[in-house]
Amino acid sequence: MKVIKFKNKKKYRYKRKVIIKNFILKISVGLHDFEKKKKQRVRFNIDISTDSNIKPNNNNLASIVNYEDTINKITFITEKKHHELLEDLAENIFDIIFENKIVKKVNLKLEKLDIIKNTESVGIEVSKSKDE
Numbered sequence: 001m002k003v004i005k006f007k008n009k010k011k012y013r014y015k016r017k018v019i020i021k022n023f024i025l026k027i028s029v030g031l032h033d034f035e036k037k038k039k040q041r042v043r044f045n046i047d048i049s050t051d052s053n054i055k056p057n058n059n060n061l062a063s064i065v066n067y068e069d070t071i072n073k074i075t076f077i078t079e080k081k082h083h084e085l086l087e088d089l090a091e092n093i094f095d096i097i098f099e100n101k102i103v104k105k106v107n108l109k110l111e112k113l114d115i116i117k118n119t120e121s122v123g124i125e126v127s128k129s130k131d132e
Helices: 033-037 067-080 086-097
Strands: 017-027 040-050 103-112 122-129
Touching (some): 040 067, 086 103
Antiparallel strands (some): 040 103, 103 122
16 A cells, blocks of 8 residues: 655745834924924824744744834834924834834834814825845
8 A cells, every 4th residue: 555645735925014003192293393392193004014934922022023112112212302304203213113123024104183284184104124
């Protein structure tokens, strides 16, 4: 009797994202003098893609992106100083998120909610990824 071995042909493509949706802070941001005097509401939407080769592990928190930690760091950098441009703030946010070695790509949307009449919001959307 001949034993036939079947190869497992299932191959999966795995992607994992951490999502921070509609996070709103009152921060000091903008070029105009009135923006430097009064904080304004800014909405943050962030998608953080991680290394799909690293399996989440309860005993190793370095295997995940902690969204609470990310939110706390964003809160800290927005309280620390005035940002004249949303683009400058975005770069600072990228810097703190990419400190985590498993992060591969970040999509970031920043919106000022109260600055232009007759609009829900104005802002920027940027993506940044690590070269592999």
